[in-house]
Amino acid sequence: MQVENKEFKPLIVAFCCNWCSYAGADLAGTNRLNYPADVKIIRVPCSCRVNPMFILRAFQRGADGVIICGCHPGDCHYTTGNYYARRRMTALFSMLDYLGIEKGRTRVEWVSAAEGQRFAETMNSFVSTIISLGENKRLEDLRCKTK
Amino acid sequence: MQRIGVFVCWCGSNIAATVDVQRVAEELKKEPGVVFSADYQYMCSESGQNLIKDAIKEHALTGVVICSCSPRMHENTFRKAAASVGLNPYMVEIANIREQCSWIHKDKATGTEKAIILGRAAIAKVHLNAPLIAGESPVTKRALVIGGGIAGIQTALDIAEAGFEVDIVEKSPTIGGKMAQLDKTFPTLDCSACILTPKMVEAAQQEKIKIYSYSEIDEVKGFVGNFSVKIRRKARYVKEDICTGCGLCTEKCPQKKVPNEFNMGMDNRRAIYIPFAQAVPKVATIDPNYCTMLKTGKCGVCSKICGVKAIDYTQQDEIVEAKYGAIVVATGFNPISPAKFDEFAYSQSPDVVTSLEYERLMNAAGPTNGTLLRPSDGKHPHTIVFVQCVGSRCDGAEKGKPYCSKVCCMYTAKHAMLTREKYPDTDVYVFYIDVRTPGKNFDEFYRRAVEEYNVHYIKGMVGKVVPENGKLKVQAADLLSNEQLHIDADMVVLATAVEPDPSARSLATKLTASMDTNDFFTEAHPKLRPVESPTAGVFLSGMCQGPKDIPETVSQASAAAAKVIGLLVKDKLVGNPCVAHSDELLCNGCSSCEKVCPYGAITYSDKEFRMPDRTTALRRVAAVNPAVCQGCGACTVACPSGAMDLFGFSNNQIMAEVDAICK
Structure with missing residues (x-):
């Protein structure tokens, strides 16, 4: 995108629930909708499976952004999982914001299995937000750096 | 250390075009624990699977990573292949390098790099995989059908035919549903009662079917194969097993002014009633809202007149608890109330009727004994205007519904045709947005209405209906000739949209089955699994899933029955081994996990533990029922001590x- 950011390749971890968002990501692929390769998806059974520890770990290991995708409210395969995810992440994200991990680096999105387009759009917008925020230096543990 | 084999699929050119598969295989070979790595054109093909099987045997692999398409596509295929050569199927992990890599990236270098990272993640996971063995649970060989309309009856008959016990729970006093109220059915003009009532009788006589009429579902617990359901048998104040259905009480009851819901309130019934002559079970029911005896304690006429002493004013609701292996939802539909549509003057004039009311007016067993008479003055109407799409296909959906109700075009054509046939002196107008007639012999039927019966079909909507001097002044637009029309009609018939039965929403919550925004039940897959709900063991039949006509309802009912039979013939169900489990030594008994579990799979008990000082102590610890747990993982995050973990997706x-x- 911008010239000065050309070097910066963000590292983004996406947690996708098996029933809606992971299928939505598959649909984005089936429809050949592009989004940056910086996004790496981890499959979880439900958005409520995402432990705050996973997110802290990702930031510690040098991730620049973490996004959690689940079924739309009311559509959770397990009825209520995404509500728990929403609550937990609201608490966690404001705490992370306090610690210096800007709110823009964390996001919860609802993507259904039919919304491949929405998945790609969400990832594109998330990546561009992260690019504008730059590298995560706040929580990164230098001991974890391999390069 | 695991011995891991990595298999990179080309998927023809689907993956190989944007990912350098050889390089991926080479790079992943360098990962710790990887003892074998290969790439192949089609891993899912038989020779691809053989490649995997041979490598597992030859290299004594303990873990397998397959870099291929989405696990939603072929995870099962590869797990089966691994299992066939003795490797636990849950030691197989898939790295999704097609949908989530090769198909979304165009640059080969980027794609290859990402594929390697995804492969590494899968390898890292497999290192921590443990063999899992799926649990088994028994199947209760009895089915529950909720709703006793044509959908429920057909499903129950088909299941019973296969030799399984079925219970039908119907909330009204008789089975039969909406179809019992219809006069004729399109496009054959069969008499509805003539084809439905034999089925109702068959259901009643079939030994394997038990009908709980005038009953509702109170509570549903359990899971596929093992549902435990509480059925509330509402007090009908008549002993069902004694009442002979002679109907004497329904003639002598002094409370005569009760709107008859079977005739859409167009005539009256008594406070004790049998809904219609062919009701099944043919048993009287006392309406507690109108019965003088129940309200004031003074009357008792029906009790005195009943020859078999079936009346029991002290009857209470009774709860029946039963176990089922499968549940079929067949709760059906209701036409919406047109009261919100003021422009049609439904609440101002009795001569503006809904199609179901018109159906009763045409029916020989209806309030007018089948003679078409205006509800206001009992005269024969000469001009009748039919309005289609009342509440269907509404933009914004504030007043109506966004969807097409599917049956209105055809039943309106039927009404128009029957009216013209019986009363050739009537003028019949039909106002439509579109005439939709997809179906066997449907378009022919509609064309017959237009060509043979000279029904005036006009494209356009009615703007306003004004009752004036005993006439209904209809103002409408003809969109084809772009003219304003004024018709003095004697009757206006509104083809109102259908909506799911209002009881469906609370039932869905009890069943943990999901619904769409219009409260129709959603299918597990709209195309490939159309009669299963996403909740295992819950099946869908009829209008509760979406608007459909009788033949479609019956086919779906039989399809649901086939699915139920397929489930009930199994002696054991293999569960999902990816469930939560609790480490009792870490658990501090705080109940956090129990509160978030949507299935009630977590229970607490006091257990004896040996303490470091060699004393024993009782501690409250959590345990997960693996047969009930669905593996969402909510508890694993709620657990503050880290005692809860999920097999297959562990921390x-x-x-x-x-x-x-x-x-």
Whole structure:
């Protein structure tokens, strides 16, 4: 995108629930909708499976952004999982914001299995937000750096 | 250390075009624990699977990573292949390098790099995989059908035919549903009662079917194969097993002014009633809202007149608890009330009727004994205007519904045709947005209405209906000739939209089955699994899933029955082994996990533990019922002490994936 950011390749971890968002990501692929390769998806059974520890770990290991995708409210395969995810992440994200991990680096999105387009759009917008925020230096543990 | 084999699929050119598969295989070979790595054109093909099987045997692999398409596509295929050569199927992990890599990236270098990272994450996960063995649970060989309309009856008959016990729970006093109220059915003009009532009788006589009429579902617990259901048998104040259905009480009851819901309130019934002559079970029911005896304690006429002493004013609701292996939802539909549509003057004039009311007016067993008479003055109407799409296909959906109700075009054509046939002196107008007639012999039927019966079909909507001097002044627009029309009609018939039965929403909550925005039940897959709900063991039949006509309802009912039979013939169900489990030594008994579990799979008990000082102590610890747990993982995050973990998606496994991606 911008010239000065050309070097910066963000590292983004996406947690996708098996029933809606992971299928939505598959649909984005089936429809050949592009989004940056910086996004790496981890499959979880439900958005409520995402432990705050996973997110802290990702930031510690040098991730620049973490996004959690689940079924739309009311559509959770397990009825209520995404509500728990929403609550937990609201608490966690404001705490992370306090610690210096800007709110823009964390996001919860609802993507259904039919919304491949929405998945790609969400990832594109998330990546561009992260690019504008730059590298995560706040929580990164230098001991974890391999390069 | 695991011995891991990595298999990179080309998927023809689907993956190989944007990912350098050889390089991926080479790079992943360097990962710790990887003892074998290969790439092949089609891993899912028989020779591809053989490649995997041979490698597992030859290299004594303990874990397998397949870099291929989405696990939603072929995870099962590869797990089966691994299992066939003795490797636990849950030691197989898939790295999705097609949908989530090769198909979304165009640059080969980027794609290859990402594929390697995804492969590494999968390898990191497999290192921590443990063999899992799926649990088994028994199947209760009895089905429950909720709703006793044509959908429920057909499903129950088909299941019973296969030799399984079925219970039908119907909330009204008789089975039969909406179809019992219809006069004729399109496009054959069969008499509805003539084809439905034999089925109702068959259901009643079939030994394997038990009908709980005038009953509702109170509570549903359990899971596929093992549902435990509480059925509330509402007090009908008549002993069902004694009442002979002679109907004497329904003639002598002094409370005569009760709107008859079977005739859409167009005539009256008594406070004790049998809904219609062919009701099944043919048993009287006392309406507690109108019965003088129940309200004031003074009357008792029916009790005196009943020859078999079936009346019991002290009857209470009774709860029946039963176990089922499968549940079929067949709760059906209701036409919406047109009261919100003021422009049609439904609440101002009795001569503006809904199609179901018109159906009763045409029916020989209806309030007018089948003679078409205006409800206001009992005269024969000469001009009748039919309005289609009342509440269907509404933009914004504030007043109506966004969907097409599917049956209105055809039943309106039927009404128009029957009216013209019986009363050739009537003028019949039909106002439509579109005439939709997809179906066997449907378009022919509609064309017959237009060509043979000279029904005036006009494209356009009615703007306003004004009752004036005993006439209904209809103002409408003809969109084809672009003219304003004024018709003095004697009757206006509104083809109102259908909506799911209002009881469906609370039932869905009890069943943990999901619904769409219009409260129709959703299918597990709209195309490939149309009669199953996403909740295992719950099936869908009829209008509760979406608007459909009788033949479609019956086919769906039989399809649901086939699915139920397929489930009930099994002696054991294999469960999902990816469930939560609690480490009792870490658990502090706080109940956090129990509160978030949507299935009630977690229970607490006091257990004796040996303490470091050699004393014993009782501690409250959690235990998960693996047959009930669905593996969402909500409890694993709620647990403050880290005692809860999920097989297949453990904390360590996901952490390892995070680490591998962030390397």
